[in-house]
Amino acid sequence: MTSEESGKILQFLPFSSVISSSFWHKLTQMKIDVYALSDEPVDITGYYTNQSASSRLPACLNVDYSSFENHHASVVGRNGILCQGLLQNTNTFEAFKDINKQSAINKCGEQIWNDILTGAALLNPSLLTRFLLLTFADLKKYQFYYWFAFPTLVFPSKIILREEPKELDKMFTKEELHQLQQAYDQYKTTCGQSAFVVEKNPELGFKCHPLKELANLKDTTWVGFCDPSSLPTNPGWPLRNLLALITYHYKERLAGLSVLCWRDEVRDGQRRIGSSLLIEIKDVVYPTENENIPKCLGWEKNERGKLGARMVNLSNSMDPERLANSAVDLNLKLMKWRLLPELNLDVVQNTKCLLLGAGTLGCYVARTLMAWGVRHITFIDNGRVSYSNPVRQSLYTFKDCLNGGQAKAESAANSLREIFPGMISRGIDLRIPMPGHYVTDAEEVEKDVQLLADAINEHDVVFLLTDTRESRWLPSMLSAYLGKLVINAALGFDTYLVMRHGQREPWNPGQVQSEKSKGVMRGALVGRQLGCYFCNDVVAPGDSTKDRTLDQQCTVTRPGISLIASGLAVELMVSVLQHPEGGNASAEISTAAMTTVQQHQQEPDNKGISGSPLGVVPHSIRGFLHRHQQVLPATEAFYNCTACSPLVLKRYAEEGYAFLSEVFNNPDCLEQVSGLADLHKDIASIEDWDYPESEESND
Amino acid sequence: MGNITWEEFVVGVRHVLAVSDSIGDGWHVRGSLEEHGGGYLAKRMDYPVAIGEPSERTAEDATIDHDSVTEPYENDPCSIDPDSSFRPVYGEFHVLYSLAHAVPTLYLRAWRRDGSCLEAQELWRGLTAAERRPSSDESERLRSLTQQEHPFLGEPWYHLHPCRTADLMDQIAGNDVDRVDAKRYFIRWMSTVAPLVGCPVSHHYASFR
Structure with missing residues (x-):
């Protein structure tokens, strides 16, 4: 014990485990394809290097995908030192916990001790640096529990140093270091082992030999090893078992033995070995108990500094649903990063969309919304999928038509989640009550109205995509009442209309919602001044067979039209959302607005472009496929509108369902309420307003 | 000249291998x-960098203490504890040939000690030193790291999207009217792109014998 007082005890820096993410991917694959339910230990490899640059860095023992392969050596690189490891992957967390850790590490210790006794480790010192890895892979949650051990024999139990370890830099000249480096390189190319003996001959300089030569060398000799530590005073873990080997075979050489902790760093083409340490052993202390095999320790401490396992959650990089989520987001971010830095993707992603109608338009609109990153989509429809649907309606397949057909709303909602599990989609099987459709079961209809009103209230944007005109009245009115943004798409045979309704604050009796037009206005109309789908009509919605507007002829359309209109509808919504004014974004009423989008973009100081990074935010888009032409009319809200006028909203606010019931049974009452009836008396005829192509659009 | 063939790519790769060796x-x-x-x-990241924040935690604690373990020396006098405040991040860089764009493409991935991966934002923050952070528009666009399945490994990696590489290489070539050989192209590309993501390229690569 006196020696202990006069010298310093050598302390070793344990390995710190470093697991490459590819290791977990490979382990998952092996578990599924090879190990299955087997929890027998299997051989793997790991590696460490002796080229650490910063003294803050731990001594890393790395495992990666090549740990499972034989050709690991090619991957560890110039300064990589391979280590043998044993992997035991358990099937349950309980089994992971229940493994007797002490006997597991003792078993490994026995193996090392045996290699020391037989001299095998003298010929191949890498047998001394082994590791154990216990894992439990919870592949449902992508959680991995693991615990490393770096077994080391407590033999001798203490090493007493003569003095503080010294760096080579401070002891040798540049020339001497260079010569040592050459000697090492020569040894490495011929022998390649991680532990060696350095002979220092006064005349011939340094020469490196295999470890077993220690017995034959009488000159000043050092024992060298590749040191993963970069601490200025502490060697790395591999030295511990190496000293056990030397103690067993060359006990007499221990006192006064110098150990070279070889650190070999390359940075920017400059090789540095000067931070290698030289340690001189003064004495050793042997274990007090007399046992056949020295004690073994080396379980790695966890992040709390205690002996214990660790867990890592890899759902971010392994869970396919999360991967899909981030891939979708990243794809959209490309647009932001590359083209439109001012694009606000969050506002799009967080928008809740209600799609009224799950037919051709509904399916394409939903798909385009998904492509924009919208996650929350609800369908309302009361139809069933029929045999003619799947070819045009992109969310259905043949099997949805069987057995009378699936309910469309529900089927479309399910389909969205199948396409992308990140979707929050819902289907509501509901028939939208309509003016002129006589109410037979008043209670049922009142419930439907409430369901629809609740649905509109819960969403941010309402898409009107039904196939009749009168089915759009109630949602138009309710959306105006609740102050929601409405996007409307309607198709003719080869024509389409896509528009946004003027968006105002939710109905508030104290506030003036809209005024009578003061006549022709110059310049842009702001969003709240814009009309709705019904503002341009001078008759109340009713029996659709009488109507002849382009969107009502029937559902016989050129198939490409619905894709075009759906695409435009979603793009219009996104343009509105990107506009700083949102639903109040201005639309133009000047003739310039009736040109093509391309012409618009060519005008650099066009007012419409200034607001939204995506360009003009039109009020409506009318397209004519037979001429491949598109116009962007903007119209003011009509004071006598049957859907959005304050007169109608006020009446609904006051009377609620009683008013609606009246409308459903007798649509003419709408004309009375809105004042249209009076207007009819005043004006004999009204000319069509904003429809420059009307002469050519034959019915 | 913005593009190279696979054969030219291989010439570049062999040059890098020779110098690297x-x-x-x-x-x-x-x-x-x-x-x-x-x-x-x-190539593995030369030196782990200390940017890692603790990996994402689930509700349960990620570490499990095993009191049952009775090692002979719970407090081993002959070992010192590693510095646990230091949270290094490790990474790997791959240079693949993009068949579709006919340019080299840089793939990378970085992970913490436990194997959990860094997200794109963390990668940028951590790997790009402030002085290396690109300022021009072109470099800004170049920065877009996108997640991409590694064509060989089938795991999600990040890559610098190759769609603008050809343009970039044209710009770098500038007034250089002579046809730039494959080695020069490769090194120009690497020394432009790799440092952006924390992969330094030694000046030794610029000497072509």
Whole structure:
């Protein structure tokens, strides 16, 4: 014990485990394809290097995908030192916990001790640096529990140093270091082992030999090893078992033995070995108990500094649903990063969309919304999928038509989640009550109205995509009442209309919602001044067979039209959302607005472009496929509108369902309420307003 | 000249391998260069960087203490504890040939000690030193890291999207009217792109014998 007082005890820096993410991917694959339910230990490899640059860095023992392969050596690189490891992957967390850790590490210790006794480790010192890895892979949650051990024999139990370890830099000249480096390189190319003996001959300089030569060398000799530590005073873990080997075979050489902790760093083409340490052993202390095999320790401490396992959650990089989520987001971010830095993707992603109608338009609109990153989509429809649907309606397949057909709303909602599990989609099987459709079961209809009103209230944007005109009245009115943004798409045979309704604050009796037009206005109309789908009509919605507007002829359309209109509808919504004014974004009423989008973009100081990074935010888009032409009319809200006028909203606010019931049974009452009836008396005829192509659009 | 063929790519790769072998910075080939599009250049991050925040935690604690373990020396007097405040991040760089764009493409991935991966934002923050952070528009666009399944490994990696590489290489070539050989192209590309993501390229690569 006196020696202990006069010298310093050598302390070793344990390995710190470093697991490459590819290791977990490979382990998952092996578990599924090879190990299955087997929890027998299997051989793997790991590696460490002796080229650490910063003294803050731990001594890393790395495992990666090549740990499972034989050709690991090619991957560890110039300064990589391979280590043998044993992997035991358990099937349950309980089994992971229940493994007797002490006997597991003792078993490994026995193996090392045996290699020391037989001299095998003298010929191949890498047998001394082994590791154990216990894992439990919870592949449902992508959680991995693991615990490393770096077994080391407590033999001798203490090493007493003569003095503080010294760096080579401070002891040798540049020339001497260079010569040592050459000697090492020569040894490495011929022998390649991680532990060696350095002979220092006064005349011939340094020469490196295999470890077993220690017995034959009488000159000043050092024992060298590749040191993963970069601490200025502490060697790395591999030295511990190496000293056990030397103690067993060359006990007499221990006192006064110098150990070279070889650190070999390359940075920017400059090789540095000067931070290698030289340690001189003064004495050793042997274990007090007399046992056949020295004690073994080396379980790695966890992040709390205690002996214990660790867990890592890899759902971010392994869970396919999360991967899909981030891939979708990243794809959209490309647009932001590359083209439109001012694009606000969050506002799009967080928008809740209600799609009224799950037919051709509904399916394409939903798909385009998904492509924009919208996650929350609800369908309302009361139809069933029929045999003619799947070819045009992109969310259905043949099997949805069987057995009378699936309910469309529900089927479309399910389909969205199948396409992308990140979707929050819902289907509501509901028939939208309509003016002129006589109410037979008043209670049922009142419930439907409430369901629809609740649905509109819960969403941010309402898409009107039904196939009749009168089915759009109630949602138009309710959306105006609740102050929601409405996007409307309607198709003719080869024509389409896509528009946004003027968006105002939710109905508030104290506030003036809209005024009578003061006549022709110059310049842009702001969003709240814009009309709705019904503002341009001078008759109340009713029996659709009488109507002849382009969107009502029937559902016989050129198939490409619905894709075009759906695409435009979603793009219009996104343009509105990107506009700083949102639903109040201005639309133009000047003739310039009736040109093509391309012409618009060519005008650099066009007012419409200034607001939204995506360009003009039109009020409506009318397209004519037979001429491949598109116009962007903007119209003011009509004071006598049957859907959005304050007169109608006020009446609904006051009377609620009683008013609606009246409308459903007798649509003419709408004309009375809105004042249209009076207007009819005043004006004999009204000319069509904003429809420059009307002469050519034959019915 | 913005594009290169696979054969030219291989010439570039072999140049990197030759130089790397002499300076020891760890570039090596995986797969086979003999096969068209069959191999790629790989390198581990030289030195782990200390940018890692603790990996994402689930509700339960990620570490499990085993009181049952009775090691002979719970407090081993002959070992010192590693500095646990230091949270290094490790990474790997791969250079693949993009068949679609006919340009080299840089793939990378970085992970914490436990194997959990860094997200794109963390990668940028951590790997790009402030002075290396690109300021021009072109470099800004170049920065877009996108997640992409690694064509050889089938795991999600990040890559610098190759769609603008050809333009970039044209711009770098500038007034250089002579046809730039494959080695020069490769090194120009690497020394422009790799440092952006924390992969330094030694000046030794610029000497072409």
